[in-house]
Amino acid sequence: MDKQRRRDIAQAYKERKVPMGIFSLRCEPTGEIWIGMSRNLDGAANSAMFGLRMGSHRNKAMQAAWTAHGAEAFTYVVVETLAEDLGPIGKDTWLKERDRHWRARLDARPIVG
Numbered sequence: 001m002d003k004q005r006r007r008d009i010a011q012a013y014k015e016r017k018v019p020m021g022i023f024s025l026r027c028e029p030t031g032e033i034w035i036g037m038s039r040n041l042d043g044a045a046n047s048a049m050f051g052l053r054m055g056s057h058r059n060k061a062m063q064a065a066w067t068a069h070g071a072e073a074f075t076y077v078v079v080e081t082l083a084e085d086l087g088p089i090g091k092d093t094w095l096k097e098r099d100r101h102w103r104a105r106l107d108a109r110p111i112v113g
Contacts, residue, residue, distance in 0.1 A: 018042070020091060021081035022098050024108065027065040028073050034062050035079070036111035037099040039091070045076050048111060059111055 019041045025048060026033045038044035051057035052066045052074075066074060079102055086094055103110065 017084070019078070019081055020095065022079040022095070022102050024077050024079050024102070024106065025062065025111065026075045026077070027062075027069055028075060029069050030065055032061075032065055033106050033108035034059065034111045035099060035103045035106065035108040037095040039095070041078055041081070049076070059109075061109070062111065 018039070020039045021041055022035060022037050023041055023044060024033055024035050036044055036048070048057065049071075052063060053071070055063065055067065057063040057066070080098055082091060082094060099110070102108065
């Protein structure tokens with residue numbers, strides 16, 4: 001691969017649209033729901049699942065449910081995605097507001113904690 005092609009691929013990667021928003025993890029046997037927010041929903045899913053699989057997730061209650069019931073008992077859902085037209089400050093505000101909204105609406109706990 002020549003240098004220009006490599007640069008073009010790197011630039012396209014940097015300019016890609018990364019979905020931001022609110023996501024949930026639910027333990028079906030217990031009905032427990034955890035809500036999280038992220039500027040990178042795909043990365044958040046990978047991070048949460050990796051921590052749970054390794055037995056080292058920061059949320060001890062969620063880790064205990066994962067250990068007791070296994071991966072097949074958990075469901076990952078993107079609850080809401082961010083509109084693209086918000087500025088950086090607007091995105092942070094929106095994420096925090098929607099995180100609070102969904103935790104209250106679903107009687108859920110935060111993923112981190």
